[in-house]
Amino acid sequence: MLTVAMTGHAVVIAGGGPTGLMLAGELALAGVDVAIVERRSSQDLIGSRAGGLHARTIEVLDQRGIADRFLSRGQTHPAVSFNRIPLDLSDFPTRHNYLLALRQNHFEPILAGWIANLPVRISRGQDVTGFAQDDSGVDVELSDGQRLRAEYLVGCDGGRSLIRKAAGIQFPGWDATTSWLIADVEWSEEPAWGFRTDALGTHAIGKLEDGRRMGVVLTEKELGPASEPTLRDVRDALIGVYGTDFGIHNPTWISRFTDMTRQAAAYRERRVLLAGDAAHVHPPVGGQGLNIGVQDAVNLGWKLAQVVKQTSPASLLDTYHAERHPVAARVLQNTMAQVALRRPDDRTKAMGDYVAELLRMDEPRRRLAGELSGLDIHYDLGAGHPLLGRRMPDLDVVTASGPVRVFTRLHRARPVLLNLGKPGDLTIAPWADRVQVVDAAYTGPWELPVLGTVPAPAAVLIRPDGYVAWVGDGTQEGLVEALTTWFGDPSRLRR
Numbered sequence: 001m002l003t004v005a006m007t008g009h010a011v012v013i014a015g016g017g018p019t020g021l022m023l024a025g026e027l028a029l030a031g032v033d034v035a036i037v038e039r040r041s042s043q044d045l046i047g048s049r050a051g052g053l054h055a056r057t058i059e060v061l062d063q064r065g066i067a068d069r070f071l072s073r074g075q076t077h078p079a080v081s082f083n084r085i086p087l088d089l090s091d092f093p094t095r096h097n098y099l100l101a102l103r104q105n106h107f108e109p110i111l112a113g114w115i116a117n118l119p120v121r122i123s124r125g126q127d128v129t130g131f132a133q134d135d136s137g138v139d140v141e142l143s144d145g146q147r148l149r150a151e152y153l154v155g156c157d158g159g160r161s162l163i164r165k166a167a168g169i170q171f172p173g174w175d176a177t178t179s180w181l182i183a184d185v186e187w188s189e190e191p192a193w194g195f196r197t198d199a200l201g202t203h204a205i206g207k208l209e210d211g212r213r214m215g216v217v218l219t220e221k222e223l224g225p226a227s228e229p230t231l232r233d234v235r236d237a238l239i240g241v242y243g244t245d246f247g248i249h250n251p252t253w254i255s256r257f258t259d260m261t262r263q264a265a266a267y268r269e270r271r272v273l274l275a276g277d278a279a280h281v282h283p284p285v286g287g288q289g290l291n292i293g294v295q296d297a298v299n300l301g302w303k304l305a306q307v308v309k310q311t312s313p314a315s316l317l318d319t320y321h322a323e324r325h326p327v328a329a330r331v332l333q334n335t336m337a338q339v340a341l342r343r344p345d346d347r348t349k350a351m352g353d354y355v356a357e358l359l360r361m362d363e364p365r366r367r368l369a370g371e372l373s374g375l376d377i378h379y380d381l382g383a384g385h386p387l388l389g390r391r392m393p394d395l396d397v398v399t400a401s402g403p404v405r406v407f408t409r410l411h412r413a414r415p416v417l418l419n420l421g422k423p424g425d426l427t428i429a430p431w432a433d434r435v436q437v438v439d440a441a442y443t444g445p446w447e448l449p450v451l452g453t454v455p456a457p458a459a460v461l462i463r464p465d466g467y468v469a470w471v472g473d474g475t476q477e478g479l480v481e482a483l484t485t486w487f488g489d490p491s492r493l494r495r
């Protein structure tokens with residue numbers, strides 16, 4: 001990663017957390033001049049925050065050839081959970097049919113290590129303090145008084161996003177009703193490990209990596225104030241629940257989170273876009289926030305790259321909101337449902353028991369595991385074959401040069417036309433510099449998570465984010481339209 005004084009870039013990203021880093025990587029792969037402005041002076045994260053990666057996130061990392069870096073540092077689990085009810089996903093047809101336990105304080109440095117080898121400029125210890133946009137670009141103001149000129153500015157600056165507020169984008173949703181204290185501390189008395197539920201709700205104490213420290217999450221008696229909590233607050237809350245504070249001391253992180261649930265009304269305001277927590281906040285139940293932020297970035301990156309390179313019109317960016325807003329809206333709903341089910345009164349417990357019983361049945365288990373893992377995402381690209389708008393499975397296909405996994409063809413974040421019919425049958429000469437054509441054979445089953453077996457297509461057009469943009473039936477019908485919609489009209493001028 002380069003640390004330099006900056007003046008002008010095609011894209012400036014405010015915030016280098018998981019979403020900003022992933023977006024920068026995607027833009028750099030596409031050859032776009034991109035810079036991150038990040039408040040923190042290093043990638044170190046105080047506190048562990050997110051606990052893991054869901055299957056679809058691991059797949060998108062695999063599409064870039066970097067999944068192993070994360071897999072080698074985490075632990076796999078065969079189930080995701082909804083309101084602490086395990087939902088097995090080991091029967092899903094994916095190479096990554098599990099949840100990967102990997103803390104955010106490990107995830108971020110690994111991702112930063114990837115973009116360190118890409119041409120991404122990063123300015124650390126610096127805040128974006130404001131911006132002004134006009135028809136041709138955005139002037140971005142930095143805390144040291146510098147100004148950057150960018151064609152586009154993306155706010156990946158977290159839930160309190162300055163970019164969202166300065167762009168005047170509404171953030172409707174639901175105020176907090178409950179708050180939780182969260183802390184990483186050392187203990188001197190062996191704590192009561194695991195979950196405990198009482199009249200306040202559920203509390204949890206877990207061992208941290210070195211064994212001498214514990215991570216604690218405590219439901220608060222009343223909605224906590226906006227100010228940061230102290231060690232005294234955590235001690236008092238522990239005594240309230242467990243009758244002792246376990247001699248906690250030496251905290252490395254004390255914070256509070258709530259069930260505030262909000263989503264940006266628009267993900268784009270002309271030349272300013274939002275992604276990740278800047279666009280959606282919700283309680284961390286089900287561990288989905290980081291995951292959908294990274295996937296926002298992978299949806300936006302190639303589209304923004306094409307617009308910047310003028311191979312596609314700016315209207316392509318509207319498909320980013322159209323596709324990703326509903327995904328986060330659904331996450332907001334499932335987190336609100338999970339928080340509601342955690343209420344400790346007898347009536348809510350009775351409802352929770354029924355939900356648990358339903359989720360032990362196969363169909364509900366598959367549906368919800370598909371939703372939480374992100375494997376069931378379906379972008380509405382119109383009627384047609386079930387693959388349309390869904391993730392391309394990572395099949396083992398055979399090409400003239402030997403067997404390959406489909407995902408390896410996406411490593412460079414370029415679209416792929418996978419022709420499974422007669423080699424050379426599909427001709428897309430005007431797009432030859434934008435879309436790779438791969439002639440291949442595949443005789444195995446076509447299986448999708450949740451849906452099951454689907455009819456074998458004759459060809460598929462795969463976008464750089466791994467979603468299917470067109471399905472062939474043995475003819476070229478609709479192919480030119482799909483290529484034009486997603487990868488631009490080749491007769492347009494480009495730089």
Ligand SMILES: Cc1cc2nc3c(=O)[nH]c(=O)nc-3n(C[C@H](O)[C@H](O)[C@H](O)COP(=O)(O)OP(=O)(O)OC[C@H]3O[C@@H](n4cnc5c(N)ncnc54)[C@H](O)[C@@H]3O)c2cc1C
Pocket residue numbers: 014015016017018019020037038039040049050051052104126127128129156157158159161162182257275276277278284286287288289290291292293
């Ligand atoms: C207790 C807890 C547990 C969680 N558990 C999970 C989980 O298990 N799974 C999961 O998927 N998610 C989980 N999350 C959510 C996850 O942490 C977030 O969704 C994720 O960090 C969002 O990434 P982001 O890059 O969008 O935003 P952030 O991580 O908030 O990053 C924003 C970045 O922008 C920088 N920044 C902010 N303002 C400016 C500015 N003006 N100028 C420059 N830089 C700026 C910040 O320093 C930061 O680095 C949890 C969150 C919490 C609090």
